[in-house]
Amino acid sequence: xxxxxxxxxxxDIDQEHMLGRIHSLEKSSALDxxxxxxxxxxxxxxxxxxxxxxxxxxxMNGGSLYSVxxxxxxxxxxxxxxxxxxxxxxxxxxxxxLQAEFVxxxxxxxxxxxxxxxxxTNGYVKEQFYGPKLDELLAHxxxxxxxxxxxxxxxxxxxxxxxNDRPRNFARYLADVNHPAWIRxxxxxxxxxxxxDLRALAxxxxxxxxxxxxxxxxxxxxxxxxxxxMGFEYPLEDLEPPSAEQVKEIVKMFHEDYGLKVIHA
Numbered sequence: 001x002x003x004x005x006x007x008x009x010x011x012d013i014d015q016e017h018m019l020g021r022i023h024s025l026e027k028s029s030a031l032d033x034x035x036x037x038x039x040x041x042x043x044x045x046x047x048x049x050x051x052x053x054x055x056x057x058x059x060m061n062g063g064s065l066y067s068v069x070x071x072x073x074x075x076x077x078x079x080x081x082x083x084x085x086x087x088x089x090x091x092x093x094x095x096x097x098l099q100a101e102f103v104x105x106x107x108x109x110x111x112x113x114x115x116x117x118x119x120x121t122n123g124y125v126k127e128q129f130y131g132p133k134l135d136e137l138l139a140h141x142x143x144x145x146x147x148x149x150x151x152x153x154x155x156x157x158x159x160x161x162x163x164n165d166r167p168r169n170f171a172r173y174l175a176d177v178n179h180p181a182w183i184r185x186x187x188x189x190x191x192x193x194x195x196x197d198l199r200a201l202a203x204x205x206x207x208x209x210x211x212x213x214x215x216x217x218x219x220x221x222x223x224x225x226x227x228x229x230m231g232f233e234y235p236l237e238d239l240e241p242p243s244a245e246q247v248k249e250i251v252k253m254f255h256e257d258y259g260l261k262v263i264h265a
Contacts, residue, residue, distance in 0.1 A: 019065040020102035023057045023094055027078055033118035033143060033182075035087025038075050042103070045095040047122055048161035049149065050235040051188055053223025057094035068106045072113070079115075088116025088142070097121050100129065100137055107140035120145040123167035130173065138179055146171055147184040150192055151201040159191055168204070175208040183211055187242050187250065188219040198250060202258040216251060216264040218242050 023041040043063030107117045119141045150156035156164035227234040254262040
């Protein structure tokens with residue numbers, strides 16, 4: 001399935017002044033990496049997730065332009081509570097890797113200031129980006145949060161609009177270079193919660209010693225209002241979140257059958 005955004009890695013960055021297109025900043029999050037975090041949400045995404053809770057982040061031309069210095073100015077006042085909680089700064093999206101050079105510069109400056117850095121990504125990285133640019137970014141990234149939408153290729157396409165070849169390759173690359181990673185997987189009833197697929201995901205991750213833990217995130221409908229405010233029909237209107245018992249059984253399977261460290265929201 002062709003997606004007109006699939007071959008973009010960097011968008012709307014002014015190379016001379018290095019501006020990034022930003023959706024928003026969240027100043028206190030406990031859900032996006034270790035400790036408390038300031039989260040920088042980048043604008044633009046090449047995925048079209050049916051359950052997306054940031055529908056307004058898709059537009060490649062939306063958001064506002066910021067320099068690295070302007071973002072750091074907004075982060076510095078929160079340094080004391082970030083340090084106290086052993087937290088830091090997470091760059092998310094949209095999709096952060098669409099503006100990878102900007103993120104790399106931001107992380108380089110944040111590391112100079114002593115901040116813990118975390119990259120939250122869908123892993124849809126072009127083959128041409130592997131090499132010095134990716135290695136430079138990872139050198140200033142303490143932790144990668146890799147969101148694996150679906151382990152099955154065709155089901156991934158139906159869920160988000162593109163195949164999962166690149167996310168799988170990125171996960172393997174992180175394992176090859178032993179870069180610390182947390183894996184995120186949203187449990188969407190009828191889409192991502194079939195036992196066969198979950199076992200395939202567990203088997204895929206089992207040999208990856210760089211994966212510190214897996215976060216199983218139950219589907220929710222908190223993004224529904226954004227779809228409606230933008231005049232779009234929410235695709236999963238009638239879908240109910242998984243029950244606590246269903247999530248508990250899946251966590252048990254990952255842990256007992258595959259020896260994986262799993263947490264859930």
